[in-house]
Amino acid sequence: MRQDFTSLAEFIEILQELPSPRVSAREAAAARDACLTKPPGSLGRLEEIAAWYCGWRGHERARVEKPQVIVFAGNHGVTAQGVSAFPAEVTGQMVANFEAGGAAINQLAETFGAGLSVHALGLENPTRDFTQGPAMSESEFVDALMKGWQAVDSKSDLLVVGEMGIGNTTSAAAISLALFGGEAEAWTGAGTGVAGEALAHKATVVARGVEVNKSSQNNGLEALRCLGGREIAAMAGAMVRARTLRIPLILDGFICTAAAACLHVAQPGALDHALAGHVSAEAAHPKLLKILNKEPILSLGMRLGEGSGGALAMAVVKGALACHSGMATFAEAGVSEA
Ligand SMILES: Cc1cc2ncn([C@H]3O[C@H](COP(=O)(O)O)[C@@H](O)[C@H]3O)c2cc1C
Ligand SMILES: O=C(O)c1cccnc1
Numbered sequence: 001m002r003q004d005f006t007s008l009a010e011f012i013e014i015l016q017e018l019p020s021p022r023v024s025a026r027e028a029a030a031a032r033d034a035c036l037t038k039p040p041g042s043l044g045r046l047e048e049i050a051a052w053y054c055g056w057r058g059h060e061r062a063r064v065e066k067p068q069v070i071v072f073a074g075n076h077g078v079t080a081q082g083v084s085a086f087p088a089e090v091t092g093q094m095v096a097n098f099e100a101g102g103a104a105i106n107q108l109a110e111t112f113g114a115g116l117s118v119h120a121l122g123l124e125n126p127t128r129d130f131t132q133g134p135a136m137s138e139s140e141f142v143d144a145l146m147k148g149w150q151a152v153d154s155k156s157d158l159l160v161v162g163e164m165g166i167g168n169t170t171s172a173a174a175i176s177l178a179l180f181g182g183e184a185e186a187w188t189g190a191g192t193g194v195a196g197e198a199l200a201h202k203a204t205v206v207a208r209g210v211e212v213n214k215s216s217q218n219n220g221l222e223a224l225r226c227l228g229g230r231e232i233a234a235m236a237g238a239m240v241r242a243r244t245l246r247i248p249l250i251l252d253g254f255i256c257t258a259a260a261a262c263l264h265v266a267q268p269g270a271l272d273h274a275l276a277g278h279v280s281a282e283a284a285h286p287k288l289l290k291i292l293n294k295e296p297i298l299s300l301g302m303r304l305g306e307g308s309g310g311a312l313a314m315a316v317v318k319g320a321l322a323c324h325s326g327m328a329t330f331a332e333a334g335v336s337e338a
Helices: 008-016 022-032 046-056 075-079 090-100 104-111 138-151 168-180 195-214 220-226 231-246 253-266 285-291 307-325
Strands: 066-074 115-120 158-162 249-251 274-276
Touching: 008 138, 008 220, 008 231, 008 253, 022 046, 046 195, 046 307, 066 104, 066 138, 066 231, 066 307, 075 168, 075 195, 090 158, 090 220, 090 307, 104 115, 115 138, 138 220, 138 231, 158 231, 158 253, 158 307, 168 195, 168 231, 168 253, 168 285, 195 220, 220 231, 220 253, 231 249, 231 253, 249 253, 249 307, 253 285, 274 307, 285 307
Parallel strands: 066 115, 066 158, 158 249, 249 274
Antiparallel strands: none
């Protein structure tokens, strides 16, 4: 299996050779669960999450000890079309806020003991407005994938990738339309708070982007290149790197899931190492999760991004593994079985 890539062709090769979980570790974890001091099934989905995690880590009694959150930021040429409630300079301003520790994701990463790194990807050089042509050239696209790939700490044992990029719910909607069809309106949501006529206009921009970039239709990596942004491509690069390292991944909201959807279309099963952290309030997120066959862990009406919903779900996964690996068995505790 390749451990690095320098071209799109090599990235595709990696996608075609993704590792699988260790079935023996997953089965041993399920067998251990059956001996723990609780009524069978009483930890609900935590039991399933623990066995899944143990399978990916290759250890029947794994724990989450070094979670990582990575936030990627990028600017979008499509903001020229007036698709966000906020101006494009907010992307860079929020990067400064992340660096100063003042954003929501700073608080959540700290609360749940995750390392946080922030990668601003050429903010002074926005992607091309995708209603005029592809957002990125192939070399820009490969560069962004690589930035994501390189940002993953090989020593981490749980990953959340998040994003900051004014205009990126328009990108995520266009990617979804290109990959899964239907009406642009059904994939287009409020983002930072677009409503009424502005929302209808946003949907026409989404439709035009897909019309102009015909090669993106039903093509995961072309959709990511033509309609994505640097931060969306970097999230995808990080997701694939995590898979090659057998690091379980938690998806965040609509934009993060759109990045995942590109990989899913490019290589079915590419997201087997991922759980959906939450379902966001962005209108089309539930539909995208259904297509990926991912049941969200949390549903809190959040619509922030930054990896925030994923970071909250980290606490659930950590809790699942703390119970699984820390609990006594009936025999150890001298508790009578049913
Ligand atoms: C202050 C602020 C902080 C944010 N943190 C995440 N987003 C979120 O909103 C943006 C997407 O929405 P749209 O497509 O409508 O521009 C992304 O940057 C996303 O991460 C933010 C947005 C704002 C304004
Ligand atoms: O679903 C998300 O992550 C989201 C929704 C709106 C704005 N930013 C992010």
